[in-house]
């Protein structure tokens with residue numbers, strides 16, 4: 164267990180590793196005129212202060228990014244860009260423990276998730292894209308004898324990247340790595356709830372030797388720093404991950420500038436258990452699908468569709484499994500559900516418990532604030548929530564809760580499962596559990612989702628694209644597709660007649 168003294172030392176460590184009140188602009192830590200506080204959601208204590216960039220800071224960062232793009236970054240060999248990324252990946256691993264400590268303190272997620280999954284995955288993503296930097300080629304188009312025609316794939320320029328609080332360092336990697344590999348420069352804005360690992364990454368970016376201005380990091384609130392970045396006319400593209408409402412606002416606010424956009428928005432992902440599935444794996448997948456990361460994942464399997472013949476058995480097993488998950492100190496090895504990211508988020512999640520009950524769903528477990536009589540008494544802890552007998556039309560089945568809340572929905576046929584799964588505004592991900600290979604492929608082809616997992620859930624690889632269908636957005640993170648989003652094609656026609 165972590166003690167109060169340990170928590171204080173965590174705060175000291177946070178202050179050692181990041182520069183409170185500073186922004187990374189043009190390779191230097193620049194003091195900002197105003198600051199905000201970031202809170203440890205497990206204790207309610209202030210961890211440290213951080214800067215809020217205003218429109219003038221945004222302008223400076225965008226100008227620095229522009230100068231780097233037109234200058235040094237555009238002339239260094241592509242392989243060198245890759246080397247910077249590989250070096251950054253190595254530094255992330257080297258400083259993994261400290262990064263994981265900051266991540267868990269800032270976000271509330273269990274330390275084993277930060278240290279064993281998130282931080283190594285962020286490094287993997289930088290390693291993967293480091294290899295792409297010198298492999299981006301165009302085509303020669305041999306369709307005429309009187310011309311030599313070819314295409315070049317060129318970077319877009321200055322990219323604004325706005326990311327959420329659920330996977331703070333992982334999101335930095337998803338956004339920065341492909342944009343930089345493709346030769347762009349970046350102004351990155353982390354979420355105001357979790358700025359610390361992005362700031363720590365800024366230190367590592369300096370240490371890796373990136374030329375000044377290639378990566379600028381601006382902290383601050385969405386409506387202040389984010390909005391100024393979105394409206395800045397020097398930005399060539401915005402890549403955003405976050406809520407549908409903010410995604411729409413960004414689209415509206417950048418429309419006059421015709422800024423290119425990639426949006427990775429929310430989800431209400433179906434996790435479908437057929438009666439012929441390997442039940443042990445399916446149950447584990449159902450639990451991990453929603454409770455990993457406290458359910459604060461855009462791809463969380465928040466709707467569990469269960470074939471009626473095994474419905475009662477599944478609901479009983481889920482109840483037992485969920486009530487056995489330890490909620491509490493994120494630094495305790497046995498904890499599976501840490502603190503929700505903020506009081507606001509906790510209240511939002513608890514409000515859906517009332518909404519679910521009012522709409523007639525059966526709350527079979529959880530749904531209460533977990534109270535501790537020690538340093539965690541102010542923590543944002545909620546016991547894992549499972550609603551059974553949910554109708555897909557209910558708000559708890561249609562609205563993204565972004566917390567540890569599962570809605571279990573029965574179905575009778577494959578056709579019905581598909582129709583319920585697709586009956587949502589979202590289309591980010593889906594998972595299904597079956598031993599019938601033909602059914603698995605039929606479903607994979609018909610589910611309207613950017614990712615389909617078969618007999619597994621929430622698995623990511625840097626080489627596999629991730630992004631949404633329908634209101635879950637457009638454009639892709641990860642894989643070769645992510646690079647496409649940061650490149651534009653130029654066609655060149657050389658007259659040979």
Ligand code: ADP
Pocket residue numbers: 325326327328329352353354355383384385386388389390393404405406407409410412413
């Ligand atoms: P979540 O629902 O995960 O909190 P949000 O969509 O509210 O996600 O926030 C995701 C990111 O978008 C954060 O970095 C936040 O600061 C930023 N943001 C919020 N509002 C705006 C805005 N109006 N313009 C630009 N960025 C914004």
